[in-house]
Each structure stands twice: as C-alpha cells, then as structure tokens.
Amino acid sequence: MHCLCVIGTRPEAIKMAPVILALKENDHKVIVGCTGQHDVTSILKMFGLQADIIFECQCRDRGFFLGEAAGNIIGHGKTWKYGTIIAQGDTDTAAAASMAAFDLRVPFTHIEAGLRTGDMDEPRPEERNRRICAINASIHCAPTETAKENLDLENLAGKVYVTGNPIVDALEFMADRVSAIPREHPGCVLITMHRRENWDKIESVARAISEMSSRYDETFVWVLHPNPEVTRLALDGFVTVGDNFIIHSPMEYPQFLKLLHSCRLVVSDSGGVQEECCYYKKQLLIMRDKTERPEAIDYGVAKLVGTDADHVCEEIEMALDPPAPDYKLLGPCPFGDGNAATKIVRAIEDYISRE
Numbered sequence: 001m002h003c004l005c006v007i008g009t010r011p012e013a014i015k016m017a018p019v020i021l022a023l024k025e026n027d028h029k030v031i032v033g034c035t036g037q038h039d040v041t042s043i044l045k046m047f048g049l050q051a052d053i054i055f056e057c058q059c060r061d062r063g064f065f066l067g068e069a070a071g072n073i074i075g076h077g078k079t080w081k082y083g084t085i086i087a088q089g090d091t092d093t094a095a096a097a098s099m100a101a102f103d104l105r106v107p108f109t110h111i112e113a114g115l116r117t118g119d120m121d122e123p124r125p126e127e128r129n130r131r132i133c134a135i136n137a138s139i140h141c142a143p144t145e146t147a148k149e150n151l152d153l154e155n156l157a158g159k160v161y162v163t164g165n166p167i168v169d170a171l172e173f174m175a176d177r178v179s180a181i182p183r184e185h186p187g188c189v190l191i192t193m194h195r196r197e198n199w200d201k202i203e204s205v206a207r208a209i210s211e212m213s214s215r216y217d218e219t220f221v222w223v224l225h226p227n228p229e230v231t232r233l234a235l236d237g238f239v240t241v242g243d244n245f246i247i248h249s250p251m252e253y254p255q256f257l258k259l260l261h262s263c264r265l266v267v268s269d270s271g272g273v274q275e276e277c278c279y280y281k282k283q284l285l286i287m288r289d290k291t292e293r294p295e296a297i298d299y300g301v302a303k304l305v306g307t308d309a310d311h312v313c314e315e316i317e318m319a320l321d322p323p324a325p326d327y328k329l330l331g332p333c334p335f336g337d338g339n340a341a342t343k344i345v346r347a348i349e350d351y352i353s354r355e
Contacts, residue, residue, distance in 0.1 A: 001083035001352060002029045006073060007044075007051075008037035008093025011272050014253065015088050017047035018169035019111065022341035026349075028083075033076065035069045035093045038226075043253060047173065069096035070103070077104045083352055084109045084139065088166075090126035098136035107138035107158075107355070109348055112165060114140065114147030115292035122290050123271075124197055130292075139351045141344050143335055144295050161347035164336025167275045172338040174254060181258040185219045185246065189316065190263040193287060194225035198269050199233060201307040205287070206237030208309035209267070209316070213245040216320060218264065226250040265319050267312065277301050278333050285315050295334035 055072040087097035088111040101108035138158035143165035296302035
C-alpha cells in the first residue's frame with residue numbers, strides 16, 4: 001500500500017517518525033511530504049528519515065496557508081494512487097492534509113484523534129483543526145479511551161481505534177541518545193511558554209517568575225521557543241536575574257528531554273510536554289485554563305494553574321516549599337506502552353481491508 005505521511009511541525013515529526021518506520025517495516029511504500037511550517041530536517045534525521053517531497057507553501061498567513069497546503073497536496077495526490085493519507089495532531093498542516101484527502105477521495109488517517117477541550121478558542125486554532133480532521137477522517141487513531149469517547153459522541157464517519165500515542169514510541173526510541181547526554185541543572189525548575197493564546201501573558205509571567213526565583217536555591221531554566229516573536233515577549237519580561245535564573249536558547253529535542261528528565265518541576269503551557277511529563281513522571285504545572293489531555297491530571301503528575309502571573313508563582317511556591325504536594329501516580333503512563341506505531345499500522349490495514 002502507498003501511504004502519504006504529511007508533516008508540518010517539529011512535534012508532528014517526532015510523533016510521525018515511529019509510524020513511518022513501522023509502515024516501512026511492514027512493507028508499505030511511504031512518501032514523506034513536508035509543508036514547511038517548521039524545519040523538521042534534524043528531527044527526521046534522528047530517526048534515519050528525510051522528506052521525499054516538499055509542498056512549497058509560501059504564504060504564512062493562516063487562512064491562505066491552509067488553502068495553499070491543501071492545494072499542493074491535492075496536486076501531488078492526483079499523480080499517485082495512495083491507500084491512505086496520514087497526518088498527526090491539530091496543526092494547520094494536519095487540517096490541510098485532511099481536506100486534501102477528502103477532495104482526493106482517499107481515506108484519511110488521523111493520528112492523535114479525539115483530543116478536545118470543548119472550547120474553540122482554547123487552544124486556537126488547534127481545537128478547530130482537530131474537528132476539521134475528525135470530519136474528514138476515515139481512520140481515527142485515538143491515543144486513549146477518553147479520546148475515543150469524545151469521538152464516539154460526535155457520531156463521525158469511519159472507524160475509531162485506540163492505539164496509544166506514538167510520543168511514547170518516540171521517547172523509547174530516543175532513550176539511549178538522551179541517556180548519553182551529560183546532565184545539566186539537575187533538580188531545576190524547567191519553564192516553557194509559547195501558546196499563541198498566551199502571548200499577551202508571556203511577558204508578565206516571565207517577569208514574575210524571574211523575580212521570585214531569587215528566593216530559592218533551585219536553578220530556574222526558562223527555555224526559549226524557536227519562534228522569534230515568542231522569544232521577544234519573554235526577553236521583554238525578564239528583570240535583572242540572579243545566577244540561579246538561566247535563559248536558555250531553543251534546544252534540540254534530545255537535550256530538552258535530558259533537561260526535563262533531570263528537573264524537579266516543570267511549568268509549561270505545551271501540550272506535548274504534558275505527555276512527556278507523564279512518561280518521565282515529572283510534576284507539571286500547566287499554564288492553561290483547560291487541557292485536551294485530562295489524562296495527565298488524572299494520572300497525578302499535572303495541575304492546571306492558568307496564566308495569571310501571581311497565581312502561577314503561588315503554585316510554584318506551593319510545589320517547592322515544604323511540605324511538598326503528595327503526587328500519587330495512578331498506574332502506567334496513560335499515553336501508551338511504546339507500541340502505538342504498530343497499532344496504528346494495524347488499524348490502517350484493518351480499515352483498508354474492509355473497503
């Protein structure tokens with residue numbers, strides 16, 4: 001079977017890579033197509049992969065990008081007979097791939113299907129993109145039973161499979177590489193903040209955390225995001241900081257994982273970090289009001305704390321000051337056992353065999 005795997009961003013590349021490898025191991029012909037939302041070359045290279053085709057998308061405006069990316073995928077798809085088009089998550093690229101598959105009448109496989117906050121504005125545009133993908137999908141690969149329940153409530157076409165999340169496969173794949181990296185800042189407080197809906201809060205949160213850090217012995221490490229606008233907002237917020245507050249340039253993925261693995265506390269608004277903290281069993285304060293990954297909270301590692309700067313600092317103080325909160329983990333990692341990619345391939349094969 002010919003499969004087109006469409007990738008736009010670094011997180012997509014991380015989660016799609018194990019699926020691409022599993023498809024190839026099962027003798028499926030895979031074309032990897034990238035839209036250029038992010039440069040994913042280094043991520044793919046870590047898995048021994050590279051892009052086969054670049055869908056040249058020149059427009060950065062979100063609305064125009066969706067149309068251009070979908071149109072380019074359609075143009076390419078008309079010259080190939082694909083068994084399925086595959087995309088992951090909730091990006092503009094994933095939404096475009098789903099629309100292209102619908103237009104080409106090719107079954108669309110949606111990896112990480114069924115995540116929902118129930119609020120179209122949080123996160124925005126991700127919640128919209130997930131729903132676009134769901135409407136167009138034939139093969140819904142839900143990472144958890146909760147995600148499956150969300151999809152069942154929407155009475156969608158196609159078939160829902162619970163596969164786990166390939167982020168766990170990727171972390172298992174990276175384990176030896178991460179282990180070989182020397183530890184930096186063990187026991188630190190690791191901070192990231194980049195969500196578009198939080199841009200108006202980044203400066204105030206950066207200022208408040210940098211000010212409070214001087215009262216602690218722990219090292220605080222704020223890892224900047226590759227987006228230059230996000231970096232500017234954070235840098236504008238930092239006050240004169242002490243030796244224990246480190247402003248770190250954007251990190252390569254293995255180095256970031258090593259820092260996360262070594263830290264004491266994580267403060268972030270990232271979706272992927274919620275999954276990674278479950279895998280590494282790290283306490284996480286989520287700087288959002290809602291999450292599409294309630295499993296991280298149910299598992300016992302995560303807590304929603306919003307984006308009010310004073311409240312975020314209060315929650316950090318509660319996590320660091322004795323007595324520390326008693327976090328009790330409930331069972332194994334909720335996002336899978338490291339075999340999601342194989343289960344996704346089996347789901348695709350099952351659905352196509354029924355067509």
